[in-house]
Amino acid sequence: MPLTPLDIHNKEFSKGFRGYDEDEVNEFLDQVIKDYEIVLREKKELEDKLNEMTDRMGHFNSLEDTLNKSIVVAQEAAEEVKRNAQKEAKLIIKEAEKNSDRIVNDSLSKARKIALEIEELKKQSKVFRTRFKMLIEAQLDLLNNDDWDHLLEYELDSTELKSTQEEDSLA
Numbered sequence: 580m581p582l583t584p585l586d587i588h589n590k591e592f593s594k595g596f597r598g599y600d601e602d603e604v605n606e607f608l609d610q611v612i613k614d615y616e617i618v619l620r621e622k623k624e625l626e627d628k629l630n631e632m633t634d635r636m637g638h639f640n641s642l643e644d645t646l647n648k649s650i651v652v653a654q655e656a657a658e659e660v661k662r663n664a665q666k667e668a669k670l671i672i673k674e675a676e677k678n679s680d681r682i683v684n685d686s687l688s689k690a691r692k693i694a695l696e697i698e699e700l701k702k703q704s705k706v707f708r709t710r711f712k713m714l715i716e717a718q719l720d721l722l723n724n725d726d727w728d729h730l731l732e733y734e735l736d737s738t739e740l741k742s743t744q745e746e747d748s749l750a
Contacts, residue, residue: 584612584619 587608592598 582615584616587612587615 590608592604
């Protein structure tokens, strides 16, 4: 156990025949006590500072650990967000591809249907044209027929018609 200033002050020496001068020894001990008190006070201040610095360092180490953990959590969250965004982007692209395939297939189907309808309409128009042509040719044949000329050759006497009509009405 280290000496205290009080231990130094209360220390008594045995007296010998040719001992030291008591006043000189007491003066020296007083000086040693003062210096020792200064050293102890400085030691106490330094220990207090060391404790304070240790506490602050512990606080800063704790803060550093917390910040490091926060950074790790933030990085993990950012990675998770990035992964989710990539997954969502892939799903959106896949859905868009499905929709585009469906739209293209629907369009091709409609185009085929329209092409078939056009072919059918072409066939119907050919049939109609042929029938209409035949009808017109038949009508032209009727017009060009000699029967019309024979009709014009008939001569009727209108007096004969009147007398025939009167006889019919009397009867």
